[in-house]
Every structure is written in structure tokens, then in C-alpha cells.
Amino acid sequence: MIHFVLLISRQGKVRLTKWYSPYSQKERSKVIRELSGVILSRGPKLSNFVEWRGYKVVYKRYASLYFCMCIDQDDNELEILEIIHHFVEILDRYFGSVCELDLIFNFHKAYYVLDEVLIAGELQESSKKTVARLIAAQDSLVETAKEQANSISNMIAQATK
């Protein structure tokens, strides 16, 4: 099971966090501090795994962003590495050549994507197509809702003028 997902920039800034196991706010900060210290200082040729407090953390660097997932002792690290890549590919499709900036300003959208990829700490859907379709469906609904909201607020604005 995946206990949490972290996206950390090379400078140690947090870009996204998702916790599938209960951690208090204090623990979360501690975990992030500890792990970013360990992971960011690792050399490029070393393995993508870190043993940490009886868990394993699998990380992978894309451009300047580190994607980290914390898993149990008996999980398959290589599989998690591919789950990370799967997630990045879906992000890439969704944002169109995703870059760190997309995730900085659209972190909530990245959360929606993540929610379709992982659920309750497990890979939910391994078909990129299915995931993309679902997110698109949600977004199209949101778009129409937005338009409606816009038109309503316009009307209100005009009415109150």
C-alpha cells in the first residue's frame, strides 16, 4: 500500500502532498523535512529507493521535480517506480507537456488527476485512456458549470450596476 505521495522540487519546496495513511500535521512536516533531506542529497546514479523508518520510499526525478511514494516493506519497488511514471504520463497528457509550473499553479487539478490514478493507497486504474476519459468528463462538466456561473455573475453585476 502507498502511504503517501510527495512532490518536492529540487530546492525542497513542496509541490503536492497526498496522505493515504493518517499523519498529523506535525508528523507530515517532519516526514517532509526528513525525506527531502535524504532524497535531495542522493547522487544521480544511486538507486531510486530509500529505506526509511521501516518503510521504503521510492522516488524519481523528472526535470527538477521529485516524485516520491512511501510503501510497505513487502511492496514491489520497481512497480511503484512505474506507477510514478504512469502518473507523470497522465499528467503530461492532461496538461500537455507538463512542466513544474503547471503543477505549481494547478496543484488542485493535479490532485484530481491523482485521485483517478490512486485510491486508498492502491493503483486504481492502469489504463491511461480510461483515466484521461474520466478526468475529461469531469472537466467538461466543470467548464459548463463555470460558464453558467460566469453568466450569472455577469447578470448580477449588470443588475447591480
Next chain:
Amino acid sequence: MGSQGGWGQSKEFLDLVKSIGEARSKAEEDRIVMSEIENLKRRITEPDIPKRKMKEYIIRLVYVEMLGHDASFGYIHAVKMTHDDSLLLKRTGYLAVTLFLNENHDLIILIVNTIQKDLKSDNYLVVCAALTAVCKLINEETIPAVLPQVVELLGHPKEAVKRKAIMALHRFYQRAPSSVAHLISNFRKRLCDNDPGVMGATLCPLFDLIAADANSYKDLVVSFVSILKQVTERRLPKSYDYHQMPAPFIQIRLLKILALLGNGDKQASEHMYIVLGDMFRKCDLSSNIRNAVLYESICCVSSINCSTKLLESAAEVTSQFLKSDSHNLKYMGIDALGRLIKINPEIAEEHQLAVIDCLEDPDDTLKRKTFELLYKMTKSSNVEVIVDRMIDYMISINDNHYKTEISSRCIELAEQFAPSNQWFIQTMNKVFEHAGDLVNVKVAHNLMRLIPEGFGEDNEGADNQLRSSAVESYLRIIGEPKLPSLFLQVICWVLGEYGTADRKFSASYITGKLCDVAEAHPSDDIVKAYAVTAIMKIYAFEIAAGRKVELLPECQSLVDELSASHSTDLQQRAYELQAVLGLDARAVESIMPSDASCEDIEVDKSLSFLDGYVQEALVKGARPYIPESERSGMSNISNFRGQVHHDSSTHGLRFEAYELPKPSGASRIQPAPLAASKELVPVSEPTYPQEILQPASVSSVSETGPTEFKLRLDGIQKKWGRPTYSPTAPSTSNSNPQKTVNGAPQLVVQGAVSSQAHDVSYDSRKTKVEVSPEKQKLAASLFGGWSSKTEKRPTSTNHKTTRVHSAAVEKSQMPTAAVASTEQAAEKESPQQPPLNLLDLGDPTPGDSTASIDPFKQLEGLLGPSDVSSVGNSAVTASKSADIMSLYAESPISGLGGTVANMAPTNSINLTSGVSNAANRNVPVGSASTQVAPVKKGPNPQDSLEKHAVARQVGVTPSVTNPNLFRDLLG
């Protein structure tokens, strides 16, 4: 589409994100966030905030929380937002609450009602959003509130909903196994779902269920094998391919399940031989995902009752992993090796140099993994080298968690395999010295037990030698500064017990040392206590031996100081010491016998020595003692309490309308009061009968069976009732078998391995050329212990018969397995065979009605049935781009062209090679997506330009400090 046309948030928010991005220090970032929190606190409570504005506030709260600050003041607004009718707001609300709230947060109760409503929604997207929230938020207590609806959703027409519902049930199972115990048939049914996504999701709960109790699922072995076979034969829709691998994530889950089912079960294992053999056939280390599947196959082989041939293939792959340049693969190779040597220790031999390379690798992760491997293969011949290495490593690291782990491993190995007492004591000293107080307290206590008990041999001499060498080494060490407290305790205890035992050292010398210890650690009461007790023992032994004792002056001052100590414990010890000094030799000997720490102290529980006194008192007219249970008033009280508790256990939080009064069932009540009464009622034992009577009488009244809803409340914690959580009682049927099933076979395996390790030894082969002599030496000391006797392998004929047998078995049960076993010729034919039903469960399910048609093919649509088997590689890549197009063909939104076109960057680092391969061709697309014109592929500068333009609008420009922000993650 996400980034097209700006980011859609207000200027204010973008400015916030930007300023955080530009913050130069953590302090500056914190300052910005704090002022944002103040700002939000003020604004969010304003009346009549437009909903759109509110949504943005919520997202800003998420942002603040993500950066590690507390945004709990806004949680309630996020909760309110989930109540909104519009999906846009609801989705934001759900996102925020799932990020904010842990499963036991008080606000969850306010969301349950909304979730209930949303689970019934007509809009499947609303249902999806609610299910995602269910997975995160629903705790044991609220499971019954949503369970019926989630179960209902298993039959929802949308696959996504079904999938999420299964995952939600899986989560429920993890939280409270008993809550979904009656739903197991549903999981079995969903395994036959036409949608591979749903089937794949079902494997998650099934894995947990099988891990808990493998025996009840043995009938599924054939089905799992058949599914795995079909997946590897590419029978799933191409959209499940990942980097040219057919549905690897599903394969991995299946392999994990098979590993559980085949563990210690020869018959079940035999069903898997063929499909596992096929997994190893195509063994190239080209793609990472293939390696992941290969590794999982090795794990499966090492867990099941495997054949020699499979073991050989697994060993072959392992050696390829170890030979690879990639650290990741080496790591996996070491792990795999650790699994395989449990079956056959010989396998490690050819990899000795690789293992040593890994041990000396600068990568800490790899090093630790290797230590784990060494730990598994330690035996008396190599224990010294391995433990020395471990201790050296332990000294070099700062990670306390790992230090604790490795130190306890060292100690375990030393206790188990120590070649000599001297070495054992020295090793212990080193571990204690360097790991300090990280060493588990139990380890210290173990050592204190081990020294008096000796190593179990009936050789007093050797034990005495152990003790005197311990005393000597401790006297040498004791003066060193900064010894950890735990170690000092051991030292004091041993010196007190055995310091003067062999008359090598005088009592005054030892007591002097002990006084020094107590003086050097004025703030450590425990050490002082150990020291003063040790001093007392030394003097007691002296007195008992009839020698004259004089208290050293420093001793006297210590005793004086301690008798005035704030700690009553220390005071008492000091007074005891003084009292002992005043006694005669005979008395001292009986209260402080020498070397008697292992003798059992007999406690007369019935206080029979008081019988005479009691008799005397009775004769004098005293009233006889009445046991508590027989006192009538008391039993009434306990009965009453049991009643109260029993009520509270049934009336927890309710989520349904009141039902008609009905006598309730008995089965659910019995365990709870039993377990709870232990906490509540002081006199637990005697009151049992009455408490059991209580539910029993209820049950005799009840005529209708227990309602389903109530059954599920078993073992669920009552948050607002009394804290009477009793997990063991109701769920025994689930949890206990798990322990026994999991534990037993493992024990068996370990036992077998360790005996093998001792008895069977192997020739150490000559190390290869071009290896430094140092390494060779190390290799020899690590692996050299195996000599001459080679385990006789099962003969090949034997192996063949098992194979044939397994094939025969499969043939009888399932036609396709037979097809596969008749080698390649048959494989070519297989497409012409009538397509096989994936779900050969032999269980009348809806899936069976489509028995003659492959369900996945029906789903596929894009590719005709003949394509599936014949197209091969080209189809794989082709389908990839087909996916992309058909996907966007269904949701034509402006600006999409750019997105798709830009998706595949030209410089293909192997990460995206799959995508870019597909992208570089213009593939004729299947019938479903013909309306889409072939899209021009390659990097689209226009798209990035647009993105940059937006970024600049916001005010973010690529600069020296953030050049990477604009770089494509996949580029």
C-alpha cells in the same frame, strides 16, 4: 487543457503562489503563509461570499495546508462546500476535506449525510467524487452508514463507479474486517467483471482476504492462473498495455496472489508452473516494467512449492539483475537472492563477488539490502566477518532507526552463532558502546539473563569463563566517558553478581569502581540504583564468606547521599545496603545467595503459611473470609454494570431510521461484554457466568434471526458511547486464522532453512580472476563455509513427471491450459480456438452467461478479434496512438490539438520512448476513431510559447533561479 487560457484563478491567488515560489528562505515563506492565513481567516467568515470566491478560498486553504501550516479554521467551510449542489463546488469540497481530515476527525460526521445522498445521485461523476471521499473519510464507526449503498454501486453501469466501489469496500475491509465479511461472494463475482479495470481492482481486496485465509480460496487458483495466462497472451484491450507490456500492474497483483495461494501447497503450486515458466521465457532487462514483473515472478517462485526448473529460471534472472549496472536492479537482485537462498543456499555462491561489490557500494540503500541478505545467510562459520561488518557500518551511520535495527540484528546473530565467549562479550560491548541507548531494553535484559544462565551447555567451567571474561572486559571499559546508560546498567549488574566470584579482583576494587560509576552519572537514577545494589551484593557476598567488611569512604558518602535522595527507590536501596551490613553471615547468605539470579523464587500464592494464624483467629471467634464472588451485593453490581455496558454496545451512532421493535439476535452480543467487562469490572472472573447469562437469555427470547445491519456493528468502535472497542472478540473468525496461516508456514520454512544451512555445506568455488585478493578473502570468509556435501537435486525424470502431471491436471479442469502446455505449435493455434472465458470460476455468476465470448474482446471494439492475436508489436504501438486520438475524439475541446501534438517531446529519453515511438508514426486508426485526422506529432513550439506567455502574464519569468520550472517533466 489544464493550462490553456490561463490558470483560471484570481490575480490575488496567483500572486500568492508566485511570492511563495520566489521566497528565498523558509522563514520568508512562513511569513507569507502566516499573513495569508490571517487574510483568509478574516475573509472566509464574511457574509454572502459568492460561491466562486469561496471555492478559491478553499483551494487557498489546501495550499496553505500543503505547505505545512494549520488551516483547521477553514475545515468547516470545506465541509459546507461538499453540501453544494453544483458538481464544481462539490468536487472542490470533497477534494479539500479528503486532504484536510483524517479518518477520525470530528467533522466527518457532518459529511456522512452528504455522502449518503451523493452515492445515490444520478450523475455518475457525483457518485465517483463521493466514493473517493468514502475511501478516505469513512471510519469504522460510519461504515454501516454507507455500506449498503456502496454495495449497491457494485452493480452500477459505469465501470469507474464499480471500480471505486470495490476499492471502497477494500478500504472498509482494512479498517474493520468484520464489516465486509459477508460480502466476500461479491468480490468473487466482480472478478468475473467484463471490465479489466474492475477485475484488476477486485484483486486488491482478494489479496488481503487471501493473505488472511488462503485455504478458503484455493478453488480460485485455476481462475487466477487462467486470467494471468490470458493477460500475458494480450487478451486485454490494448489500452491496458503499458510500455508494450500487457497490463503489467494486473500481472503483478495476480502474481502476488498466486504466491500466497501456492505457499506450502504443492497441488496449487503445480497449476502455476506453466504460466510462471512463460513469465521467465522472455527475459530481457530492457524495460523497467518488465523487470518489475520478473521480480514479482521470482517472489512468487520463492513463495510457492516450486519446481527445480522454475527455481533455475528464477536464479538466472536474479543473476542478470545482479550483473546489471543499474543500482535499482542490483537492489532487486539482492532482495531476490535473499528469497531464493531460503530454498537453496547454493544459489548465493556464484554471486559472492557481486554481493561484496554491493556491500561496498556507496549507495546506502544497496548496502543495507545487502546486510539484510548477509543476515539471512549467517551461520557459525561466517558470523564473525558478518557481524564485524555490520558493526563497522553501524558506527558509520547516523540514522537512529536503522541503527536500532542493525544493532538488534548483530546481537541476535551473536547470541545465535557466537564462536567463543570472548568474542561474544566483545561484540556485545561494541554494540552497546556504539548503538548506545538505541539498543532495545529487552536486549540488555536478555544479556543479563544470558550471562548467569550460560549458553545452555552443562559446562559450568565454560560459563564461569564467560562470566570472568565479561567482568574483565567491563572493568576495562568502565572508566570510559559517555557510556550509554543501558550498558552501564548491564555492567553494574554483572559486576555486582560476578565481580568477586573468581577472587581475581578484591571487593574494595570493584566497589570503588561502582562508586565511580554512580558519581559519574549523578543525574541517572537508574544507573545509580543498579550501582548501589551491586555494591550491596558485593558486600553481602563478602559477609557471607565470613570476611570482614569495611565500607570504603567514598561508598559511605554515596550511601549517605542516596539515603537523602529525592528518589524513594534510591533511598530504599541505600537503607537496605546499610541494613545488610549490620546482619550476620547466616542471615545475609539466605537473603543474598551467591549466583542465584536464575533460581526460581517460589511464591506461595495460597498463603498457606498463614493457615495456623487463621485457624487461631477463627477459634477466637473471627468471621471467616467470603470470596468476592460469593458476596451477593457485589455480584449484583457487576451484573448491573454488564447490563449497562451491553446496552451501550448496541446503541452506537445510528444512521438509519428507527426500526420496528424486534428482539435482537444473540450472536453479536456475546463477545463484546466479555471483553469489556475486564476493563470495567474489577472482579472479572467470577462474574463471567452471569454476564454470559445475560445475552443468552436474550437469545432464547429472540425468534427472528439477527438483522443484517446490526451484525455489521460487531467490533466497531463507539465513538460517543463508551470506549469499549473490542476488536478481538467479534473478528476472531477473521483475524486468528490469519495469524496462524501466515505464521505457521513461515516458521516451517525458516526452520528448514536454518537446518539446511547448518547441515548442508558446499564447495567454495575458486574466485574468478581479476579480483583483488582482499575481496577474495572476504568472499571466502563470507561464503567459504560451505564444503563438499552437495545437496542431491531432484532428478530430471522426477521433474518431468511432475510437469506432465500438472499439465494433466490442468487439462482436466480447463481446456486452455492444455493448449498452452503443448508448446508452441499449440500456441499458434490458440487464436483459432473458441475464445475462452476469462472467468472460469465454476460459480453461477452473471459473467458465465457470456461463456462462449471473450468478454474483453467485446469491450475492445477498436480491434477485431483476429487483430488481437496476430498484429503483434506493431499493433501495440499503433494502439497507443489510437488511444490518444479516440480519447480526445470523444471530448473535442478547443486547443486540444496542441496538447496532443506536444505530448511527445522529440528527445526521447527512454522514459517516454513508448509514447514517442507511437507519436512518430501516423497510424491508421481503427474504425472508432477514423474521423480524427492523423495528428502531426512532435514538439509544438506554439504550445510552449502560449504557456510561457501565460506564465509571464502572471509574472513568472524564467530566470537563473528557476530555469527548470518551464522544463517538461517528461522531456
